[in-house]
Amino acid sequence: MISLVALGEPLIQLNAVTPGPLRYVAYFEKHVAGSEANFCIAATMAGARCSLIARVGDDEFGRNIVEYLRGRGVDVSHVKVDPGAPTGIYFVQRHFPVPGRSRLIYYRKGSAGSRVGPDDVDSSLISSADAVHSTGITLALSDSANRAVHKAFGEAKRRTFDTNIRPALWPDLAAARRAILDVLNYGVDVLVTDPDDTQILLGVRDPEEAYRKYRELGVQTLVYKLGAEGAYVFWNGGSYFRDALKVAVEDPTGAGDAVAGYFVALYLSGVDPRRALDLAVAASALVVGVRGDNEALPSPREAEELLKAL
Amino acid sequence: MISLVALGEPLIQLNAVTPGPLRYVAYFEKHVAGSEANFCIAATMAGARCSLIARVGDDEFGRNIVEYLRGRGVDVSHVKVDPGAPTGIYFVQRHFPVPGRSRLIYYRKGSAGSRVGPDDVDSSLISSADAVHSTGITLALSDSANRAVHKAFGEAKRRTFDTNIRPALWPDLAAARRAILDVLNYGVDVLVTDPDDTQILLGVRDPEEAYRKYRELGVQTLVYKLGAEGAYVFWNGGSYFRDALKVAVEDPTGAGDAVAGYFVALYLSGVDPRRALDLAVAASALVVGVRGDNEALPSPREAEELLKAL
Amino acid sequence: MISLVALGEPLIQLNAVTPGPLRYVAYFEKHVAGSEANFCIAATMAGARCSLIARVGDDEFGRNIVEYLRGRGVDVSHVKVDPGAPTGIYFVQRHFPVPGRSRLIYYRKGSAGSRVGPDDVDSSLISSADAVHSTGITLALSDSANRAVHKAFGEAKRRTFDTNIRPALWPDLAAARRAILDVLNYGVDVLVTDPDDTQILLGVRDPEEAYRKYRELGVQTLVYKLGAEGAYVFWNGGSYFRDALKVAVEDPTGAGDAVAGYFVALYLSGVDPRRALDLAVAASALVVGVRGDNEALPSPREAEELLKAL
C-alpha cells in the first residue's frame, strides 16, 4: 500500500441546504472539508494510506475534523490542536448567481489551520512517505504554512501538487504565481491544474502547450482539468482525454480534490494513467452530486460500476 | 433613480417542500409573493424605487408581508392594514402532474388584499411616480380593485401592465378580455404578455402579429414571453429575441414577474431594450431554480455574471 | 361494537414546525384535523365504529382528508365531495404569546365543510347509530350546518355534544349561547364542556352547580374539563375527578376532542364512567405531546400502560 502525506488546512464547511443567495438561506449543513483533507480521503478511498499535516483549534469544530478524518481512515496523528486560534470555517452558496456553480465565503483568516508551520512537518514522516502533496491554497494561508510546504517538499521522495489558485486568498495573482513556481522548482511528479490557473502561471491555456511548459519546469505527469468537459492526462510517453460524465450538479466543490486524490493514489501505485484518470473522473462525478466534498467518494469497485453503467 | 408604483395583492406562499400531489406533501415552506410584490422587488433589485399599493390583514401573515417587503427595500408606506379580512395565501404544488410546472391553490377569496380600492390610491404618489404597474390578476380580484387600477392608470404619467390571465380568478375568459382591453385603453408603455393570453385577448399567437395588434391598442413596447424558449421585445424601431437560459427548474412561479419588474425598471431608466431583456431573462432563470418567487432575484452585476458564465 | 355518527367539518391543519409568532415560522407541517374528525378517530381508537357526515372540496386537501380518515378506520362513506368550494384549512401558532398554548388561524369561511346541510344527513345512518355527536363549532359554521345538526339530533337515538365555543366563529356570544341551548333541548346523553363555555351558557363555573343546571336542561352525563388540572365526570348516581397527567406540551390542540371521543365511545359501550374518564384523560395527555390532533391517540391498552407508568 502506497503512503502519502498531505499538508494543508482542514475546514468545517457550512453548506446551504437550499440554493440561492445566502441571505435567504435558513439552514446550513455541516461537513468536514478542505482541499488537502479531501485529497487524503480520496486517496484513502482509492487504496492509499494518507497522513495529514495540519492544525485545528481546541474547539468543537477542531474535534469534529479530527474525529471525522480518523473515522475515514486518514492518519491524523500529525494533526495538532492549537489552542491559540479557532478552527477555520466556510460557507457554500449554491447555484447563485450561476446555476451549477458554488461560491465560497471563508472565515479562516488567522485560523488555527493557517498557523501550521515547518515545526509541524515531521521529517521522519516525510522521508518514509512515497509522496507529499500540497496545493496553492496552503501556500496562500500564511508565511509559516508556505515554509512548511517548502520544508516538506524539500525532504520528500516525490511531490504532487494541485495549483488551486483562489484569488481571494492572495494579495494579487503575481504573488500566487511566484509562490507556486517556487514550489514547482522542487520537481513535481504529478501536477493537477486547469486552464485558468495555467493562464496565470504560464500565460497559456492550450493543453499540449501547457504540458510542454510544465515539463520544462520539471513536472513529470500533468492532469489538466477542463471542468464539465473532462480532463487530460499527459505523461512521459503519452496523453489521454477523458470526457466528464453527464450528471446533475448539487455542489461542484470538492470535484478537483477528488480527481487529484484518486488519480495520485492510483497512479503512484502503478495503475495505468488512463485507467487512473477514468476512475478519478468517475469519483469526481459522484462528488458533485451531493453536498459535502468527500462523502460521495466511491471505492474503486463503485467507480468502476459507474463507468460501466453510463 | 426611477420611481415606480405597483398595485396588487401581496400574498403568503406555502410552497411544497417535496414535489408531487399536495395530499402527500408533509411540509410547506413559507414565502412572501404576489405578482405585483414580486414586480416591485425585481424592480428594486434592478435599481428602481418601487411603492406598493395594497392591503393586508391585521394578522401575522400581513405583518410578515410588510416586514419582508420593507426589508427588501420596497416602499410599504401605502400598504394598508385592513382588520376586516385575512391576508390572502396560496399553496404551490410542484412538478405534478407536469414535471417542471407548478399548480397554485388559492385561499384569497374575500381577502384583505382583494379589498383594495380607489381610496387606497394616493393621487400624489401616482402623479409623482415615473410609471404605474398592474396586472390582470388585480383586475380580477374584486370590483374595487378593478376601479383602483382605473384610478391609478387614469392619473399615471406612464403605465406598464402584465396581462397575467388566471382563468380560476375570472367568471369566464370574456370577462378577462373585456377588463384587460379596458385598461389598455389608457395607453400602456410596456406590456408584458405571452401567446396564451394574447390568444384570449386578440385571437392571435404569432409574435409579430401580436405586436402589430397591440400597437393599434396603444402599446408602445411589448415583451412577449415564450416560456422555456425565450422572449421577444418589440419597440418602436426594432425587435429582439432572447433565448431562455437552460437551467434546472425547482419552481417556475415568479419567473414572469421577474421579467416584468426587471425589464420595466431598466428600460424606463433608459437601458437599451435588448440589454434590458437579456438581464431580465437572466433574472428569471435564477428565480425558477429556487422555491420562492423573489429571493433569487439578482443584482444587475450578478445577472451579468450569469450571462457571461453560460 | 358501538356505532357512532359525528357531524362536523374536517380540516387540513398547518402546524408551525417551530414555536413563536407565525411571521417568523419558515415551515409548516400538514395534518388532518377538525373537532368531529378528531372525535371519530378517538372513538375508533377506543373501539367504536364512527361515521363522519361532512363535506370536503374537490381538491388535494379534500382527498387528503378522506384518505387519512379512511386509513384510520373512520367510515367516510358519508363524506361528500363538494366541487363548489375549497376544503377548509387552519394554521397553528404554538407557544406564543403564551407558552403551552396554541392559537388557531382559520381559512374556512365559505369552505366546502361549512356547506354541509340537512340533505347530507342520511336518516337511515342516523337511526341505525347508537348515538350522534356534534359540537358548538358545527353550529357556528353556517345556517345549513346548524340545520343539519338539528335534523341529526332530532332523529338520533342518543346524542352527545361538546360545547366548544370558538368566539371567532360566532357573531357574538349570545348567538353561541342560543344555538347551543337550542340543541341541548333534544336531550343530550353526554355533554363535554368546561368552565369558560359554561360561564357563557349558564353563567356559572362551579362544577357541581354546572352539573345541576345542565341536568335541568336534560343532560344525563357531564364531562367537565378543567384543562391542566384534570376533569370531572358527573353521572346519575355519582361523580369522579381525575387529575390531569403532568406532561410536556407540544401543542394542546385536540386534547378536548380526545377526551370527548374516548370517553363517549367507552362509556356508551358500558365502561364504568371513572375508568372511561381515566383512559380518556390518558389519551388526551398523549395528544398534547405531539403536533397533530389525533396521531398520538392510544389504543386502550396503550392508555392503560401510561396510567400504570406514571
Place this chain on the structure above:
Amino acid sequence: MISLVALGEPLIQLNAVTPGPLRYVAYFEKHVAGSEANFCIAATMAGARCSLIARVGDDEFGRNIVEYLRGRGVDVSHVKVDPGAPTGIYFVQRHFPVPGRSRLIYYRKGSAGSRVGPDDVDSSLISSADAVHSTGITLALSDSANRAVHKAFGEAKRRTFDTNIRPALWPDLAAARRAILDVLNYGVDVLVTDPDDTQILLGVRDPEEAYRKYRELGVQTLVYKLGAEGAYVFWNGGSYFRDALKVAVEDPTGAGDAVAGYFVALYLSGVDPRRALDLAVAASALVVGVRGDNEALPSPREAEELLKAL
C-alpha cells in the same frame, strides 16, 4: 369496474433524504411500498378495484401499511396480521454509485410478509376477481409464498405477472428461472418484463424475439420495458412502442410497478393497448420524480395532462 387481486409483500421503505452512500445519510423518510402494493395502488388510481393478499407484523409498521393502503382505496380485508414475525422493511440508497439509480437494502428475511401462504388465499375472492397479479419477488419470498401464488394462479380467471427478478432474493438465477417458468405455465394474460429478466428466462433480449417466445409459453400480451428509452406492448394483432418521457429522476424505484398496475387496470378494462401504455408510461414518469413508489401516481386525467404538456 374491473376487480383485481395482487399477492405479495407490502414493505416499509426508508428512503434516504440525501443522495450518496447510506453511511453518510443522516435522515430517512418513511413510505409504504412493495411491488404488489404499488401495483394495487396504481391499478386503483387507474380505476380498478384491487385486493391485496398479504401478511404484516403486529407492529407499528404493519399498522402503517394497512392504514395507508386502506386510505389509498386498496381492499385490505385480506391483509392478515401475523404476530409471529416483524413487518419487512428496506432502505433506499439514491444516486450512488450510479446517478439516477437506486440501491435497495432489505430487512425482510423471515418477515411476516414472507410467511404468506396458500391458506391466506381466499378462493372466493380469487374466483370473483377479473384477474390475479403477482411477481417474481413473491415467488422468491418463501416456499409458502410460492405455493400461495400457485394456488391463486390455479384458481384465477386471468393472470398477470411481472417477472421482477431480484438476484439478491434467489439462491441463484436458475432457481428464479425455474420458479417463474413454472408460473407462466398457468397461462398469463399480461406479462410485464424487460430485457435483463428475459435474458435470464429465455436467453434472448430482442423485443420481437422475446414476444415470440413468450407467446409460445402462453403469454397473451407482453409489456416490454426498456427503462429510460421507453416500452413496447405486443398483443394479438399488433405492437406499439412508446418513448419514455424525459424527466429528472429522484428515485426510479416503483416505476415498473406503476407501468404494470396502470397498464393492467386499463387494458383489462378494455382500453386500447396503445393508449393504456401511453398512460402507464406517463404514470411511471411521475413516480420517478419523487421519493416513495406510489404517492405520485396520477389519475388518468392527470396522466393525460402530462402527455399533452410534453
Place this chain on the structure above:
Amino acid sequence: MISLVALGEPLIQLNAVTPGPLRYVAYFEKHVAGSEANFCIAATMAGARCSLIARVGDDEFGRNIVEYLRGRGVDVSHVKVDPGAPTGIYFVQRHFPVPGRSRLIYYRKGSAGSRVGPDDVDSSLISSADAVHSTGITLALSDSANRAVHKAFGEAKRRTFDTNIRPALWPDLAAARRAILDVLNYGVDVLVTDPDDTQILLGVRDPEEAYRKYRELGVQTLVYKLGAEGAYVFWNGGSYFRDALKVAVEDPTGAGDAVAGYFVALYLSGVDPRRALDLAVAASALVVGVRGDNEALPSPREAEELLKAL
C-alpha cells in the same frame, strides 16, 4: 414616540438545530442577532423608534442583517457597509454541557462590525435622540468601537447601558472593569446588569448594596437581573422585584437584551418602572422559548396576555 440610538455590532447567529456538543450537530439555523440589534428590536416592539449605529460587511450576511432590521422597523440608515472586512458571525451550542444554557462560539475578530468608530457616530442623530444605549460588548470590540461609545455617550441627552461582560472578548476582567467604569462616568440613566458582572465591577453581589454603589457612580435606575429567579428594578424612590416566568427553555440567548430594550423603551416613555419590568420580563420569557434572539419579542398587548395567562 420616544427615539433611541444603539451602538454595537449586529451579527449573524448560526443556532444548532439539535442540542448537544456542536461537533455532532448536522444543521444550523440562521438568525440575525447581536446585543444592541436585539435591544433595538425589543425597543421597537415596545413602541420606541430605534436607530442602530453599526458596520456590516459587503457580503450576503451584511445584507441579511440590514434587510432584517429594516423589516423589523429598526432605523438602519446609520448602518454602514464596510467592504474591508466580513460580517461577524457566531454559533450557538445549546443545552450542553449544562441543560438550559447555551454556549457561544464567535467568528467576529476583525469583523466589519468591530471596525465601527467615532466617525460613524452622527452627532445630529445623537443629539436628537432621547437616549443612547450601548453595552460592555461594544466596548470590548476594538479601540475604535470603544471611542465611538465615548463620543456617543459624551453627546447624548441620556444614556442607558447593559454591562454584558463576555470574558472571551476581553484580555482580562480588569480591562472590562476599567472600560465599563469609564463609561459609567458619563452618568447612566438606566443600567442593566446582574450579580456576576457586578461582582467584577464593584465586588458586591447583593442587590441593595449594588444599587447603593451604582447610585454613587451616577446610575439613576438599575435593572438587576437574577436569571431564572427574576429581576429587580431600583429607582429613585422605590424598588420592585419581579419573579421570572416558569417556561421551558430552548435557548436563553437574547433574554437579557429583551429585558433591556423592553424596559428602557417603556420606562423612558413614562411607564411605571414596575409595569415596565413586568412586561420586560414577560418579553424575555418568550424569547427563551425559541431559537433566535428577537423573533419571539411580543407586542405589549401580547406581553400583557402572557402575564394574565400565567
Place this chain on the structure above:
Amino acid sequence: MISLVALGEPLIQLNAVTPGPLRYVAYFEKHVAGSEANFCIAATMAGARCSLIARVGDDEFGRNIVEYLRGRGVDVSHVKVDPGAPTGIYFVQRHFPVPGRSRLIYYRKGSAGSRVGPDDVDSSLISSADAVHSTGITLALSDSANRAVHKAFGEAKRRTFDTNIRPALWPDLAAARRAILDVLNYGVDVLVTDPDDTQILLGVRDPEEAYRKYRELGVQTLVYKLGAEGAYVFWNGGSYFRDALKVAVEDPTGAGDAVAGYFVALYLSGVDPRRALDLAVAASALVVGVRGDNEALPSPREAEELLKAL
C-alpha cells in the same frame, strides 16, 4: 491510561425525529449505538482506552459503525466484517405510549453482530486489558455470542457487567437469569444493574439487600440505578447515593450505558467511587437530553461543569 475491552453488538439506530407512534413518524435520524459500543465511547470520554470485540455486516451500515467508533477513539481493530449477514438495526419510538420513555423495535435477528463467537475473542487482547465488559444483551444474542463472553471472562484480569435484561431477546426470564448468573460466577468487579433486573435475578429489589446477595455471588462493587431518582454505589467499605439531575428528556436510551462506561472507566482508574458516580450520573443526564445514545457524552471537565451549575 486504563485499557478496557467490551464485547457486544454495535447497531444502527433509527431514531424517530418526532414523538408518538412510529406509524405516523415521517422521518428517522440515524445514529450508531448498541450497549457495549456506548460503553466504549463513554469509557473513552472518561479517559480510558476501549477495544470493542464485535462483528458488523459488509454493508454501508457496518462501515458506518466502524468509521464512527474509530472517529470517537474506540479501538475497532477487533471489529470483524462478516459478509454473511447484515448489520443489525433498531428503531426508537419516543414518548409513546409513556412520555419520557422510549420503545425499541429491533431488526437484529440473525445479524452479523449476533454471529460474534469465541474465535473473535483475541486472547492476547483480553490478557493485556485491565478489564473486560459485557452485558446481558450479548448473552442473549446467540449461543456463539454467549460462548464468546465466557471465553473473554474466563481469560480476563477483571470483569465488569451490566445486566441489561431485554425480555424481547430471551425465550423467557428464567433463561436470562441462568445465563447471567453463570457469568457472575467468574467474579465481577463492577456490576451495573437496577431493581427490575435484580428482581428477576435474585428476587429482591431493596438496594442494601441486593448488594448483600450480589456480594455473595462474588460482585465487588455494585452500581444500582434507580432511574429518574438517582443511583447507588456500594463498595467494600461504603455506599453512596446520588440524586439524578432534573433535566428534560428527549430520549432516555443510552443513559444506563453512560453510567456504566463512565463509572467503570473512572473507578478502575482509581477515582473515588462517589466522585465516579457523580460524574457518571452527570454524563447520563446529558445523554437523555438528545437523540442518539452517545453523542452528548461529556468530557470529565464538562461533566464537572454541569455538576457545579445545577
